[in-house]
Amino acid sequence: MSERAPLVVVTGGAGFIGSHTVDRLLEQGARVVVLDNFSTGKRANLAAAIGRGGVLEIVTCDVSTGIFAALAPITAQHGPVDRIIHLAAQVSVIASIASPVVDGQINYGSTLHVLEYARAMGVKKVAFASSAAVYGDVSTFPVTEDLHCQPVSPYGIHKYASELALDYYAAVHGVAATPLRFFNVYGPRQDPSSPYSGVISIFADRARAGRDLLVFGDGGQTRDFVYVGDVARAVVAAAMSDSTSRVALNVGTGREITVLELARIVVELCGGRSAIQHAAPRAGEIVRSVAAVERAHTALGFRAEVALVDGLRATLA
Numbered sequence: 001m002s003e004r005a006p007l008v009v010v011t012g013g014a015g016f017i018g019s020h021t022v023d024r025l026l027e028q029g030a031r032v033v034v035l036d037n038f039s040t041g042k043r044a045n046l047a048a049a050i051g052r053g054g055v056l057e058i059v060t061c062d063v064s065t066g067i068f069a070a071l072a073p074i075t076a077q078h079g080p081v082d083r084i085i086h087l088a089a090q091v092s093v094i095a096s097i098a099s100p101v102v103d104g105q106i107n108y109g110s111t112l113h114v115l116e117y118a119r120a121m122g123v124k125k126v127a128f129a130s131s132a133a134v135y136g137d138v139s140t141f142p143v144t145e146d147l148h149c150q151p152v153s154p155y156g157i158h159k160y161a162s163e164l165a166l167d168y169y170a171a172v173h174g175v176a177a178t179p180l181r182f183f184n185v186y187g188p189r190q191d192p193s194s195p196y197s198g199v200i201s202i203f204a205d206r207a208r209a210g211r212d213l214l215v216f217g218d219g220g221q222t223r224d225f226v227y228v229g230d231v232a233r234a235v236v237a238a239a240m241s242d243s244t245s246r247v248a249l250n251v252g253t254g255r256e257i258t259v260l261e262l263a264r265i266v267v268e269l270c271g272g273r274s275a276i277q278h279a280a281p282r283a284g285e286i287v288r289s290v291a292a293v294e295r296a297h298t299a300l301g302f303r304a305e306v307a308l309v310d311g312l313r314a315t316l317a
């Protein structure tokens, strides 16, 4: 690819969503720089990207301590950074409750470092991984972006604070930036190893091994599960768009499914060997979650395309 292709930095690029985003950027001919501290990211997630050729630089960097030094040798070789996709984060809501200061340092601190770089270096666009967690407990569905945000965890607070920082840098320093509020993202490369991993990664892992699935509560709670390939499309569209609109965009499917129904589908796709058990409901759990999707469609032309059963098949493959 020519040296004129856009140079795009992906923080957290070795992670679950990050590595799919890198795949998509390379497909589109971008030159890609991954910044990752490999705390949860894995080099193996980038195997396909490394194998496909094109410009891909992988730099070990803890974004929460700043990105100027890590990017200096890269820009000396490749020229200025055009766009930044900021995905690096501490991803567990539960961990944020146990360690709110650490969550703030990582999830809010990293965003400030990215924005400072973008301001100083004239980066054309920042796309940021926000979360449905910014909304808190809402009572109208589907969840629209103009609802009052009242996050109920340090994780949600720091994602929302990051959105406010994006808005401030846009208004005061002219840094174009788009917050994307992810709903429940799932797909290949999601790590099932922690009890707070995404439910689909946990269910898939257990059902494949013929082990029982554990549904918290009666399983009547709903979620909007969006396939990681769709999320990567939304992220890249937001990063590459030259729009200076400052509004946040939901990234979901607009469809909800109960956790119990999800469990049944996963068991069936795996040959029906697992039983479904119930455990006590998770404390502080939201009952319903489903995204309004029109704003992302209007702003980016984005709609999630992968049906849940197809995404589950790809995840299980």
Ligand code: UD2
Residues within 6 Å of the ligand: 091, 092, 093, 131, 132, 133, 134, 182, 183, 184, 185, 196, 197, 198, 199, 200, 202, 203, 214, 215, 216, 217, 221, 223, 259, 282, 285, 286, 289
């Ligand atoms: C998701 C995000 C979180 C935050 C939040 C905002 C993930 C992994 N987490 O939390 O970062 O953005 O949304 O609202 O996407 N469950 C079971 N059995 C299990 C594991 C989970 O029944 O073994 C249930 C769990 O009780 C919940 C649902 O599955 O009702 C989804 O759980 P999750 O941990 O995947 O995601 P969630 O919605 O709590």
